[in-house]
Amino acid sequence: MAENHYKRVMGQITPSAALVRRVKAASRARLYSPRHNPQRAFACGLAAALVLTLGVSALAAAQGGLKLNTAKVVEDGQYAARNFDTGALAQYSLEFSRFSEVAGYFIIPIGNEYTREAGPGALQYYPDTETARILCGFDLAACRAEAEIWVPLAPDYLWSVAYADYHAAPEDMRFIYEDSDSGITARAVISNPAPEWVMDLRFVYGGVYYIFKVGGSEGGVSPREAAALLTGAF
Amino acid sequence: MVAGERINAGENIDGIIDRHSGLVYRLALARTGSAHDAEDVYQDVFLALISKPRVFNDDEHLKAWLIRVTVNRCRSLLSSAWRRKTQPLTDDIPYQTREQSDLLEYLSPLPPKYRAVIHLFYGEELSVEQIGRVLHAKPSTVRAWLTRARAMLKEKLKEDYFNG
Numbered sequence: 001m002a003e004n005h006y007k008r009v010m011g012q013i014t015p016s017a018a019l020v021r022r023v024k025a026a027s028r029a030r031l032y033s034p035r036h037n038p039q040r041a042f043a044c045g046l047a048a049a050l051v052l053t054l055g056v057s058a059l060a061a062a063q064g065g066l067k068l069n070t071a072k073v074v075e076d077g078q079y080a081a082r083n084f085d086t087g088a089l090a091q092y093s094l095e096f097s098r099f100s101e102v103a104g105y106f107i108i109p110i111g112n113e114y115t116r117e118a119g120p121g122a123l124q125y126y127p128d129t130e131t132a133r134i135l136c137g138f139d140l141a142a143c144r145a146e147a148e149i150w151v152p153l154a155p156d157y158l159w160s161v162a163y164a165d166y167h168a169a170p171e172d173m174r175f176i177y178e179d180s181d182s183g184i185t186a187r188a189v190i191s192n193p194a195p196e197w198v199m200d201l202r203f204v205y206g207g208v209y210y211i212f213k214v215g216g217s218e219g220g221v222s223p224r225e226a227a228a229l230l231t232g233a234f
Numbered sequence: 235m236v237a238g239e240r241i242n243a244g245e246n247i248d249g250i251i252d253r254h255s256g257l258v259y260r261l262a263l264a265r266t267g268s269a270h271d272a273e274d275v276y277q278d279v280f281l282a283l284i285s286k287p288r289v290f291n292d293d294e295h296l297k298a299w300l301i302r303v304t305v306n307r308c309r310s311l312l313s314s315a316w317r318r319k320t321q322p323l324t325d326d327i328p329y330q331t332r333e334q335s336d337l338l339e340y341l342s343p344l345p346p347k348y349r350a351v352i353h354l355f356y357g358e359e360l361s362v363e364q365i366g367r368v369l370h371a372k373p374s375t376v377r378a379w380l381t382r383a384r385a386m387l388k389e390k391l392k393e394d395y396f397n398g
Contacts, residue, residue: 006356009333015259019273023280024248 241290243283251280257358258292258304264353265308265346266340268307275307301358301368305350312346340390348383355380 243250255276262275282303290296341349354360354368362380366373 006337006352007359009331009337010260010264010353010357011256012331013256013260013263013271013334014253015276019253019259019276020255023277023284024251 241293241296243287243296245287245324246272247280247284247287250283250296253293254300256302257297258300260313260357261301261304261353264341264357265305266312267342267346267349271311275304275311278307278384279303288369298364301354302370305369308350340387343390344386346385348379348386351376351379352383352387376384382384 241250256280259272259276262279263269263272266272266275279300283300288299290299341352344352350369351365353360354365360368362373362376365371366376369376371379
């Protein structure tokens, strides 16, 4: 391998324009760790509350005008809202328990009594308000997990709904992409007979990088305790 | 930017990204061997800079920092417990040319450490001493890595030649 050949060929490789754009967008967002920037943490908290509020309100409206107390700060980065699927008092809490340097990690614990039908961890956004819908569900008896991310994504923002860690055969997993006028809807479903699984979906929407993880295991973490992680840099 | 001028990363992040995107991405690509991973690392490196803006003595200082952080991020990524249990579902992003694919294919059997050294030496044209400084290794160690990496590449080229 000639030295100049290496330099010439490697020199032609550049990051994609979309990637560069995302990072620049993140630099403008300037979301810092709460340790370093309490004001920013507060702003992030408000943003999270707003996101949840939008989702809750929209769902409430869709479900017959169920009036819900929107998300509010409970304490130090914890957020709560009434359950908008059942109207019960089950509580969501979003917490910055793993707040990264830039991106806030929101952990949405799955409620104790939820079933797949109840749509635990649902967080719904709507396109007219640049919103997205995230649902995940569990059927404990069948050890079936289903997650849905329903986002109007511009094609160049679809970074990757890339990889997953699973203990089932690959054919048990399917990823569905649907083109629509507004972009792409990415949907992932795992139908997994094994008790252990975890799924990692990544996407970028509006210059924001999200990781959505759903996981559970028979041993350490029960499906009831499985958490959906939504990572975003606002 | 004036040569030797101090660089405040907090005030000039877009300029830094424009100037050093290629450096970070290519090093990450060379070291991880995967375009997806290189994108992750690229993003992490610049987000690290964004989250804690620093002042650098000059562009060389900034470049050394970027190389160091890129190498560290690659190392963390490749050794993470999460990754060890993860299997990619999608193919890597295709490279634009056959030459690029071939080159990365030749690098792929090398251990990540050697790939990074080869890239810094040939791709970024850093001296052995400079590589040693950014990787916190003795120049003699870097020379040894280079020698071994070259030998492995030579072997690979020979194999491919004889295998047609």
